[in-house]
Amino acid sequence: xxxxxxxxxxTSRPLSIIAYCSLGYRSCVVAKRLQEELNKLQPPCTNxxxxxxxxxGSLFKWANEGRAMIDxxxxxxxxxxxxxxxxxxxxxxxxxxWSKV
Numbered sequence: 576x577x578x579x580x581x582x583x584x585x586t587s588r589p590l591s592i593i594a595y596c597s598l599g600y601r602s603c604v605v606a607k608r609l610q611e612e613l614n615k616l617q618p619p620c621t622n623x624x625x626x627x628x629x630x631x632g633s634l635f636k637w638a639n640e641g642r643a644m645i646d647x648x649x650x651x652x653x654x655x656x657x658x659x660x661x662x663x664x665x666x667x668x669x670x671x672x673w674s675k676v
Contacts, residue, residue, distance in 0.1 A: 577612055581620030589624040597658050598665065599633035635666045 583590065592609065594602035606629040613625060630637065638644060638655045646652040654672035657663030663671055 577609070577616075577620070580613070580625065581616075583621065586621055586623040589626065592625065592627045593630055594628070595630035595633045595637070597634055597662060599629065599631065599636075602633055603629045638670045639667050
């Protein structure tokens with residue numbers, strides 16, 4: 576991810592990176608680690624401002640709120656993979672998709 580950020584040629588506008596996962600824990604770790612790694616680069620790999628965020632509540636909260644989502648093919652979707660039955664309790668049942676539709 577760092578290489579891609581550093582190789583980005585369009586430096587005319589700020590770059591925002593939003594990390595997300597099913598629940599928010601893993602994306603929080605990734606966002607923090609990415610920020611730490613970017614801070615270590617001397618000199619910075621780019622002059623453009625870079626902001627890194629963790630999506631609060633992550634994908635399950637996003638889906639439960641009825642927000643727009645796209646699948647891995649770039650198509651609109653209203654469902655998400657609940658990962659396990661346990662974690663699926665945090666995602667509304669009508670939003671569950673256990674296999675590709």
